[in-house]
Amino acid sequence: MKTLSMLTTSIALALCLSACGGGSDSTTPTVTEPEPTTPTGTIEDQFGYYLTDLANNHIVPGYQDFNQQSVAFNQAAISFCSLTNATDTDLEVLQAAWLSSNLSWQHIQWVKVGPVVSLLSRVQLWPQTYVVLEDKIDKQLLEADTITAEFIATQVVNVQGLPAAEFLLYPVTETDNLLTSDIKAKRCELVSAISQNLENMSDQLVTAWQASGDNYIDTLITGTGEYTSKQDAVEELITNWLEQMENVKDEKILIPLDDEAPGLPNSAEHYLSDQSLASIKVNIAAFQALYDAGEGHGFDDILNDFVEQQSIATSMQEKITSANAAIDLLEGSYSEALNDDTKRQILEEVIVSLRDLRDLFTTEFVQVLDLNIGFNSNDGD
Amino acid sequence: MLNRRQFLLGSGAVIGAASLPLLFSAKLSAPSWLVSAFSNSQQQHFAGAFDLNGQLISAVRLPARGHGVLAHPTKVGHAIVYARRPGDFLLEVDFINGVINRHVTADDGYHFFGHGAFSHDGQHLMSVENNFVAGRGEIVVRDADSYQIIDRYDCQGVGPHECKLMPNSNTLVIANGGIKTHPNWPRQKLNLDTMSPALTYLDLNNGQVVDHFRLDNHQLSIRHLDISSQGKVVAGLQYQGSKSDIVPLAISHHGQSQLTILAASDNTLRPLKQYAASVCINEAENQVAISCPRGDLVTLWDLDNDNFIEQVAIRDVAGLSMNERALIATNGKGQSWDLSTAPNTRHLFNDIRWDNHLTTLTGA
DSSP states (O other): OHHHHHHHHHHHHHHHHHHHTOOOTTTOOOOOOOOOOSSOSOHHHHHHHHHHHHIIIIIHHHHHHHHHHHHHHHHHHHHHHHOSSOOHHHHHHHHHHHHHHHHHHHHHTTOOSGGGGGTHHHHOOOSOOHHHHHHHHHHHHHHOSSOOHHHHTTSOGGGTSHHHHHHHHSOSSGGGOTTTOTTHHHHHHHHHHHHHHHHHHHHHHHHHHSTTTTOHHHHHHHTOTTOSSHHHHHHHHHHHHHHHHHIIIIIIIIHHHOSSTTOOGGGSTTTTTTOHHHHHHHHHHHHHHHHHTTTSSOHHHIIIIISOOHHHHHHHHHHHHHHHHHHTTOOSOHHHHHTOHHHHHHHHHHHHHHHHHHHHIIIIIHHHTTOOOOTTTTTOO | OOOHHHHHHSTTOOOOGGGTTOSSHHHHHOSEEEEEEEEOTTSOEEEEEEOTTSOEEEEEEOSSOEEEEEEOSSSTTEEEEEEOTTOOEEEEEETTTTEEEEEEEOOTTEEEEEEEEEOTTSSEEEEEEEETTTTEEEEEEEETTTOOEEEEEEOSSSSEEEEEEOTTSSEEEEEEOOOOOBTTBTTOOSOTTTOOOEEEEEETTTTEEEEEEOOSSTTEEEEEEEEOTTOOEEEEEEEOSOTTOOOOSEEEESSOSSOEEOBOOHHHHGGGTTBOOOEEEETTTTEEEEEETTTTEEEEEETTTOBEEEEEEOTTEEEEEEOSSOEEEEETTSEEEETTSSSOEEEEOTTOEEEEEEEEEEOO
């Protein structure tokens, strides 16, 4: 089963890299640890296999894809801004490029270890209020002479990443519209600087992780550097996972849902583009990859074959599947979903599913694997 | 309870290689020890003493998770270990022999909040407790030998947390956190919309509150504090409002008419994630250290002007204490860090998760 799983993983990875046009075989070799043959050895060995597959199957390809989407977004911004008479259709093309870049980011948004730590707020500062974002962007538009990516990279994080681009691409008023604004050239300059800044940051992430670059992947899968062991590295990652679970459940769904319709759509992650639902779907889909290491040597294998806790493995998978199935019942506008009692009920079910997953995760799952999740950071005292 | 040998040989096998060589030698050579509550992977709870060489001196099993530890001023190598709220015990622990000398239970209708302070003469122990029937925080004064309750003082606030005694004065400074809790809902916060935290000064001569200082933002819970030898108070904050807010990490007070916020840029404050754990004044460096476990950082601030200086990255860091030569930090990963050395010296204690607070006490 393991061999088949690893083979499937390798094929999937190869297809992904090929299809995405990203990973160059000569520059981004897959980092491997000795492949498990039988469920022997130590739990530390098991964690090593998990880290290797999660990094190779999910995290590194995720950053590579984010890089490609950010390059595409930047190119779309350059093309759009070169048009003298851009149309609604041209703007929609640019918006679609932003959306692709954003969804790619959402897939790996949960990662809060390694090179991304210093870039997190710059790529996406959230939650932040509309008023603050508007104020910071207006300041750039009014005061900056020439806006470049290098300049933006030195400014407050509010104006550097995906939310700032969204603000410019999905204006609340016509006076802020990229097609009709009195200062549309200046707005375009800012959009281009932000998209280039995103591309630059995504470049940094790819370089920092890849074996031929700063090789952070080796630090992670060997549990060295900032980590005291492979278990320590796993603990950090699952703490990130837990944090993302709570973030999706509370910040992205529970708060916008509020007590009754129409909810609080302005509290949603993408209230301007109304693309919050798409992001939530990607977030929850990523939980599957976190669990099975991108169809590699995942927690399912460790639970089933090493610690022989099949019932916990089954329960974990059921709860992840349940959360994905619930959110997949919804499509389209999040603000409409928040204002529709039937869809609100589905969102409630997603919350319940995530809560169930969180409860199992923080009890039997971590206990049987002897994992420590944020002992002091979750204390609250 | 377990002495050190029993503890090491126990089925839990909670102490790893870092501590194994030591039995008695460390306590003879160690001028001071660090003490903290900790837990292991089996969800068992302890309080342990270790030295700067990374040697565990002793550990005792606790009835439940511990929180603050208070060095005993008159009994060498002894400390008071408080239960984590809403726990109902305080223990006098002899870390030289690894035994619990006294187990004191809170009165009916009360539980401990996890912190306390000794009087300057060491004759009285003041504990911060929740009178959850009346819904108010109290300072409960006990005889430091018999642990008989002598008096109870109203903190004039709910959810008091850490307290310390002012130098050269009989005034107790209390971090009145403002958060209402009840043991029936152990970790729930019941009044986030109406909470009203304060830094409170209480005169132990008469049990009267002599001053209250509040912040404009009522959801900044004042939780932990330290006091310099000159009487400057620095207190860490834990924010209960929106995650999108950028809020200060700490305040100071040194006789002014209002609290002073420790200043830092938004870019400095944001990664701290609105949450301070321990506060520790380092007079030798004229600095204040504040741990931020959610941000995985120890932040250092200027004691005189309250400005941010720098930060040190340590994951899940919480415990801080000045021993005679260095600022020591501990974390939930079982590590201790000597922050006076460059690079910082660290020791790893296997299967130990050091809890929120760290205390220095004199060894044998």
